[in-house]
Amino acid sequence: MAKVAAIKAETYDEQVVELAMQTLLDELGGISEFIKPGDKVLIKPNMLEGLPPDKAVTTHPEIVRAMINQVKGAGGIPLVGDSPGVSSTLKVAEKCGILRVCQQEDVELIPFNDKVEVPFAQGTTVKKFVLAKAYSQVDKVISLAKMKTHSFMGVTGGVKNLFGLMVGTDKAQFHLRMKKRSDFAGMLVDLAQVVKPVLYIVDGIIGMEGHGPRNGKPKQANILLGGTNGFAVDLVMAEVMGYKGETMPVAAKALSLGLSPRMKDIEVVGSGRNIRLEFAKPRNLESLDNKLPAPVVDFFQNQLTARPVIVDCCIACGRCAAHCPPEAIRMMDNKAVIDYQKCIRCYCCQELCPADAVKLQNGLLLKLIRRWK
């Protein structure tokens, strides 16, 4: 039976987090179960963008510190790295506080610039990945994620966090190739099988609700989650957030492939095992993919998903246009304008907008079907 540890922790005070991390790992058998002396360990936090920790966009620096100390305690050599959605690893790490922790703990921060090809013949969606070279230069990977909502994937936790192992704009290429939610989820399932982190930890002391993963509201959840099966950890995380975990796209895909246990088959242990909250849902949480025949979904893909709409608070920074995978956004008269014929509903624009100026709006057909269903 898969085990997920759920530990209560109410603040990011250094001692509180250290103790919670220690308790969590003890529930799983102790860090030495996963890290051996001399192991080079890549700790992969969520560093989506350079924002202060209280915005709850990135993994809190004290969670990173606690894991660094655990790895060191087991005789391992910790390294910290990520490829942010915007800007450089160094700048993002500086703003979100992770650089300071790396400096204080004398740990190398690795920008993901160089790449390595990783064939994956058994992949059900992707047969070859191109990942950050750092991945091939370490012995172990630990996913150190943030508990957040996600417009495209419903939630983002330990598995989605691995998407940051793709370097810079390579991420956009996957959005172009995997337009359907279930295909993108399949890619993430394959990615988890390739990377095989020895541990998945989710920072839910303060998570994010609503318009995640960037523009939602911080939500105090007082929980640290962890386990060795990332699908199980994320399932428990989604349930804690008040969602039906098994219906999330990544969970549904992993379940269909026999890679994830059902919620009823997961043993949740620890002081936080009964925590259940109600996180405000992202606009586009409920996909109709599973409620209608596949050919209908394929044909009406754009009508059946919410569309991004630019609202008046757009500050014309151009970030959405620069990151839109199919180049569906142009800047006109000091405002971003979307070409809906080109838009593939990936929501990268909503994810990255610094002014929260991209709202998701259901089309008429979607509204009608929701009423009828």
Ligand code: SF4
């Ligand atoms: S919609 Fe957001 S990201 Fe796009 S130009 Fe306006 S403010 Fe910038």
Ligand code: SF4
């Ligand atoms: S307009 Fe937004 S949702 Fe549409 S393809 Fe571009 S980034 Fe994705």
